[in-house]
Amino acid sequence: MELTKSNYHSLEAERAYMSRSQYLGFIKCEAQQMAKLAGEWRQETSDAFLVGSYVHAWNEGSRREFIAEHPEMFTKAGDLKANFKTADLMIATLEADPLAMYMLQGEKERIFTAEFTGVLWKVMTDVHNKERRRMAELKTTKSIIETTWSQEHGGRVSFVEQYNYLLQAALYTEIERRANGRQEGDWLEYYMVAVSKDNVPDKEVIDLRDPDRYLVELAQVEENMPRILQVKSGLVEPVRCGRCDYCRSTKILTGAIHYLALGA
Numbered sequence: 653m654e655l656t657k658s659n660y661h662s663l664e665a666e667r668a669y670m671s672r673s674q675y676l677g678f679i680k681c682e683a684q685q686m687a688k689l690a691g692e693w694r695q696e697t698s699d700a701f702l703v704g705s706y707v708h709a710w711n712e713g714s715r716r717e718f719i720a721e722h723p724e725m726f727t728k729a730g731d732l733k734a735n736f737k738t739a740d741l742m743i744a745t746l747e748a749d750p751l752a753m754y755m756l757q758g759e760k761e762r763i764f765t766a767e768f769t770g771v772l773w774k775v776m777t778d779v780h781n782k783e784r785r786r787m788a789e790l791k792t793t794k795s796i797i798e799t800t801w802s803q804e805h806g807g808r809v810s811f812v813e814q815y816n817y818l819l820q821a822a823l824y825t826e827i828e829r830r831a832n833g834r835q836e837g838d839w840l841e842y843y844m845v846a847v848s849k850d851n852v853p854d855k856e857v858i859d860l861r862d863p864d865r866y867l868v869e870l871a872q873v874e875e876n877m878p879r880i881l882q883v884k885s886g887l888v889e890p891v892r893c894g895r896c897d898y899c900r901s902t903k904i905l906t907g908a909i910h911y912l913a914l915g916a
């Protein structure tokens with residue numbers, strides 16, 4: 653299957669390739685991820701997601717097309733509705749910062765595919781700058797400095813750890829390296845240009861270069877993939893996490909639960 657920007661996020665593409673979001677979906681809840689791949693379950697589009705997409709459309713140079721495709725976000729006069737107003741502020745914040753704009757220079761939304769863990773993976777980078785040997789991801793986040801609780805890490809972590817952005821850095825640099833046939837470990841530099849949804853948006857260029865961490869992240873993926881591929885190919889039954897929207901929506905009670913078992 654030939655990937656293009658318009659079919660990149662399609663079900664067909666997700667079935668034919670592995671992707672970072674699909675991988676994380678399997679780690680979070682196999683049952684939900686399989687229902688997504690079967691076209692039986694779709695995540696509701698949130699306001700936060702729309703704000704992110706709008707800022708990405710700006711980066712890609714397709715803001716006008718985005719506005720035409722998302723009338724729900726705009727007033728008749730063509731301005732952003734109140735709950736989306738911060739999106740324009742976020743863009744203005746980035747436009748006013750020379751370093752942020754410098755890091756966003758390069759080819760936008762490049763797709764790379766390569767074999768890894770025995771299957772084809774797909775990645776789409778926000779910025780690919782071959783001459784300067786770097787890639788950059790544009791991220792919109794609630795806050796850049798706030799920390800949140802992570803069960804996995806057993807403590808409070810930054811949004812970078814909470815949303816597995818080191819896994820993304822490792823996967824994207826590795827798939828790009830494989831796609832371009834460079835030697836093992838010859839990864840491009842990887843940065844994140846982050847902008848927050850605060851009333852007065854914060855911004856930061858975050859250096860995500862960490863080869864040792866990449867090796868740990870990639871080894872973890874290699875360890876998890878055999879099971880994921882068994883589930884994806886239908887050889888084994890997907891496990892339900894019992895906690896996600898999908899599991900709640902398909903839950904059928906078979907008996908009473910003892911009160912002491914709640915939250916266990």
Ligand SMILES: [Zn+2]
Nearest residue numbers: 681893896899
């Ligand atoms: Zn679940």
